Amino acid sequence: MQFPNYRKERHSVSKLVCHLVCVTKYRRKTLDAGSLRELQDHAAQMFEAMDCNLLACDGEADHFHLLVEYPPKLSVSKLVNAFKGTSSRMLRKRFGEMARRSGETAFWSPSYFAASSGGAPLERVKAYVEAQRASSSP
Numbered sequence: 138m139q140f141p142n143y144r145k146e147r148h149s150v151s152k153l154v155c156h157l158v159c160v161t162k163y164r165r166k167t168l169d170a171g172s173l174r175e176l177q178d179h180a181a182q183m184f185e186a187m188d189c190n191l192l193a194c195d196g197e198a199d200h201f202h203l204l205v206e207y208p209p210k211l212s213v214s215k216l217v218n219a220f221k222g223t224s225s226r227m228l229r230k231r232f233g234e235m236a237r238r239s240g241e242t243a244f245w246s247p248s249y250f251a252a253s254s255g256g257a258p259l260e261r262v263k264a265y266v267e268a269q270r271a272s273s274s275p
Contacts, residue, residue: 149209154192157203157213158250159221162243166198172232176201179227183220187211204254213251221245 144151161167168176177194180203184191190206207216225244256262 144206144208146208151209152206152256153209154204154206154253154255155213155216156250156252156254157205157217157220158200159203159217159224160200160246160248160250161198162246164199164246167244168196168198168201172228173201175227175231176224179224180220183223184216187216187219189216217249217251221249 142152144153173196176196180194181191184205184207188208189211191203192206193204194202196202203220205216221244228244257265
């Protein structure tokens with residue numbers, strides 16, 4: 138059986154894609170065009186090092202979106218924590234003025250948004266799963 142565009146590992150075949158949104162602390166509008174470009178470059182390098190594929194990313198002054206394909210050995214919370222921790226340090230180091238504007242020790246809000254993405258609509262998958270029982274009955 139062929140699995141085009143799937144992640145094939147020793148004991149698994151997967152296609153896990155997550156849409157993540159990280160929000161600045163208190164929704165302060167601290168991200169500008171330069172810092173958004175730096176976040177894009179940083180995310181690409183960081184997720185590649187974690188054996189993930191960054192499919193898309195961009196943001197606005199108070200939040201940043203990421204679309205990430207990741208291996209089953211990683212949890213969504215690990216992806217978010219790694220990105221928020223490393224990007225916060227990177228932004229503070231490269232954009233000291235931004236750190237002074239935010240006036241906080243933490244750059245990102247502790248909360249985040251995550252949603253699975255891609256694949257068939259949920260109702261179609263549900264119907265497929267329920268049909269398995271019917272097709273195996275005598």
